[in-house]
Amino acid sequence: MPKAKYEQLYQILKEKIxxxxxxxxxxxxxxxxxxxxxxxxxxxxxxxxxxLVRVGYVQTMQGKGVRSIYEPSRQTTFTLxxxxxxxxxxxxxxxxxxxxxxxxxxxxxxxxLAEKTGFAEGTPLFYxxxxxxxxxxxxxxxxxxxxxxxxxxxxxxxxxxxxxxxxETELHISIINSKRVVTVEKATALDLQHLDMGDCNCLAVxxxxxxNSDGVMFEYTQSRHHPNFFRFQDNAVRxxxxxxxxxxx
Amino acid sequence: MPKAKYEQLYQILKEKIxxxxxxxxxxxxxxxxxxxxxxxxxxxxxxxxxxLVRVGYVQTMQGKGVRSIYEPSRQTTFTLxxxxxxxxxxxxxxxxxxxxxxxxxxxxxxxxLAEKTGFAEGTPLFYxxxxxxxxxxxxxxxxxxxxxxxxxxxxxxxxxxxxxxxxETELHISIINSKRVVTVEKATALDLQHLDMGDCNCLAVxxxxxxNSDGVMFEYTQSRHHPNFFRFQDNAVRxxxxxxxxxxx
DNA sequence: CCTTTTAACTTGTTCAAACAAGTTTGTTTC
DNA sequence: GAAACAAACTTGTTTGAACAAGTTAAAAGG
Numbered sequence: 001m002p003k004a005k006y007e008q009l010y011q012i013l014k015e016k017i018x019x020x021x022x023x024x025x026x027x028x029x030x031x032x033x034x035x036x037x038x039x040x041x042x043x044x045x046x047x048x049x050x051x052l053v054r055v056g057y058v059q060t061m062q063g064k065g066v067r068s069i070y071e072p073s074r075q076t077t078f079t080l081x082x083x084x085x086x087x088x089x090x091x092x093x094x095x096x097x098x099x100x101x102x103x104x105x106x107x108x109x110x111x112x113l114a115e116k117t118g119f120a121e122g123t124p125l126f127y128x129x130x131x132x133x134x135x136x137x138x139x140x141x142x143x144x145x146x147x148x149x150x151x152x153x154x155x156x157x158x159x160x161x162x163x164x165x166x167x168e169t170e171l172h173i174s175i176i177n178s179k180r181v182v183t184v185e186k187a188t189a190l191d192l193q194h195l196d197m198g199d200c201n202c203l204a205v206x207x208x209x210x211x212n213s214d215g216v217m218f219e220y221t222q223s224r225h226h227p228n229f230f231r232f233q234d235n236a237v238r239x240x241x242x243x244x245x246x247x248x249x
Numbered sequence: 250m251p252k253a254k255y256e257q258l259y260q261i262l263k264e265k266i267x268x269x270x271x272x273x274x275x276x277x278x279x280x281x282x283x284x285x286x287x288x289x290x291x292x293x294x295x296x297x298x299x300x301l302v303r304v305g306y307v308q309t310m311q312g313k314g315v316r317s318i319y320e321p322s323r324q325t326t327f328t329l330x331x332x333x334x335x336x337x338x339x340x341x342x343x344x345x346x347x348x349x350x351x352x353x354x355x356x357x358x359x360x361x362l363a364e365k366t367g368f369a370e371g372t373p374l375f376y377x378x379x380x381x382x383x384x385x386x387x388x389x390x391x392x393x394x395x396x397x398x399x400x401x402x403x404x405x406x407x408x409x410x411x412x413x414x415x416x417e418t419e420l421h422i423s424i425i426n427s428k429r430v431v432t433v434e435k436a437t438a439l440d441l442q443h444l445d446m447g448d449c450n451c452l453a454v455x456x457x458x459x460x461n462s463d464g465v466m467f468e469y470t471q472s473r474h475h476p477n478f479f480r481f482q483d484n485a486v487r488x489x490x491x492x493x494x495x496x497x498x
Numbered sequence: 499c500c501t502t503t504t505a506a507c508t509t510g511t512t513c514a515a516a517c518a519a520g521t522t523t524g525t526t527t528c
Numbered sequence: 529g530a531a532a533c534a535a536a537c538t539t540g541t542t543t544g545a546a547c548a549a550g551t552t553a554a555a556a557g558g
C-alpha cells in the first residue's frame with residue numbers, strides 16, 4: 001500500500017520486531033548489513049529507522065548500534081502523530097464502532113465561540129454533536145464545528161455516515177495536519193447524560209484544530225472521552241543532556 | 250548551543266516564524282531561496298523544515314510550497330516528543346518551581362508492582378514520592394521507581410535536588426528515550442490529601458518508562474497531575490488519504 | 499476569447515559519497 | 529599484566545546530484 005520505499009522498509013522492520021526476529025534488548029543488524037539485506041541506500045534505511053525510533057520500537061546509540069526495545073501488547077486506543085477517524089481507529093483495534101448524531105445545525109461564531117475554537121468571529125459554521133459507541137457502550141462525545149465555506153453541502157445524513165469520507169472523496173479536500181491538545185475537564189450535565197460514567201466527574205478532552213491544503217483551519221472538534229477508556233501514547237527522545245557536558249577525563 | 254547545523258537552521262526558522270517574519274497563512278520562501286539565504290544543502294534544510302512540520306509550525310504541500318500555520322501564545326505546560334524534567338519545564342515557562350520529597354525508600358518489585366511498572370519481579374528498586382509545586386501550588390504528585398543497580402547511591406538528599414542531574418552528571422548515565430502513556434484516573438485519598446483539587450475526583454496520569462543507553466528500563470514514574478493545570482500538546486499529520494485515491498478527472 | 503499544451507516552478511524520494519564522532523577490539527609498548 | 533595506542537567497527541551529519549510528482553503560469557493553438 002505505501003508507495004514510498006522508506007515506508008515499506010519501515011513496515012518490514014516493524015514486522016520483524018513484532019514477530020520476534022529482532023527480540024527485545026537485542027541489537028539489530030548494523031546499517032551496513034541491513035542495506036545489503038534490503039537493497040537500499042543508507043539514507044533510505046536511516047529514514048525508516050528514524051520512524052521506528054519515533055514510535056518507540058528501537059533506540060539508537062552512536063558508535064554502538066540499534067537496539068530493539070519493543071514490548072508487545074499494550075492495548076492501544078490512540079496512536080500519536082497521525083490523524084485517524086473514529087471508525088478507522090475502531091477498525092484497527094478490531095472492535096465494533098457505531099455513531100449517533102445527536103444534533104446538526106448551523107451557527108455563527110460569536111465572540112465566545114471564536115475564542116474557544118480559533119475561528120474568526122462571524123464565521124458561518126456547521127455544528128454537530130455525535131456520540132461514538134465501542135462495543136455497545138457510549139465512550140466519546142464529539143462536538144464538531146466545520147467552516148461552511150469549506151465543508152459545503154454537509155448534511156445530517158452525511159454526518160450519520162462519515163464526514164471525512166465526504167470531505168476527502170466528494171469535496172476533494174486534502175486534510176494536512178491537526179493540532180491537538182489533551183486536557184482534563186469537569187463533566188457537564190450533557191456529558192453525564194450521555195456517557196454513563198459512574199462516579200467519575202471528570203473526563204479526558206481532546207481538542208483538535210484541523211487544516212486543509214489551503215492552510216485554512218476548517219474544523220474544530222472537541223472529543224470528550226470516558227475517563228476509563230482513554231489512553232494516549234507517546235515516545236519521547238532526550239535531545240541532548242540538558243545539564244551541559246559532563247566533565248571530560 | 251545545538252551543534253548540528255539542521256538544529257541551528259530549525260531554530261533560525263522557528264524564530265523567524267514566531268517573530269512574524271513569516272506570518273501565519275503566508276508561504277515561506279522556496280527551498281531554493283532558503284538554501285541560498287542560509288548557506289546549506291537541500292537535505293539539511295529539509296531536515297529542519299521536517300522538524301517544523303512535526304511541531305505544527307508549518308505545513309508542506311508538494312508542488313505548492315511551505316506555509317506557516319503558527320498561532321502564537323497558547324500557554325504550553327507540556328511539550329511533546331522530548332523528555333523534560335519538572336525543573337526544566339518550569340524554567341522554560343518562567344515560573345517558580347519547587348519540590349518536596351514525601352517519601353524515599355527501598356522496595357522489591359512484587360508481582361503486582363512488576364505488572365504495573367514493567368520491571369521484573371524481584372528487582373530491587375528505590376521508591377520515592379515527590380510533590381511538585383508551581384507558583385506555590387501543589388500540582389503534580391510523582392511516584393518514581395528507580396532500579397537500584399542503575400541508580401546506585403541515590404539518596405533522599407539527592408531526590409530533594411534533582412535526580413536526573415545526579416544520574417547524568419555523577420553516574421554518567423545517558424537517558425535515551427521514554428515511553429509515555431496519558432490516562433485519566435480516579436483520585437486516591439493520597440491525591441486528595443496533597444493536591445487540593447476542589448470538587449474534581451479525577452486527575453491526569455502520565456506513566457513513563459525511561460530507558461538508558463544500555464537498553465534497560467531503569468525508571469518508572471507515574472505523574473499524577475492536577476486536572477486544571479494539565480495540558481498535553483501534539484501535532485498530527487495525515488499520512489495518506491485513508492479512503493483511497495479520489496477518482497481522476 | 500477560451501481551451502490545451504508546454505514549460506517552469508514547487509516539494510518528495512532515492513541514491514552515492516565523504517567526513518565526524520562514539521564504541522569496541524586488537525595490538526603495541528612499557 | 530596493565531596502560532596506551534591504533535585500527536576497525538558503529539551511528540550521526542552534511543553535501544551533491546538526479547529523478548519523480550504535484551502546481552502554476554505562460555505560451556500556443558483553435
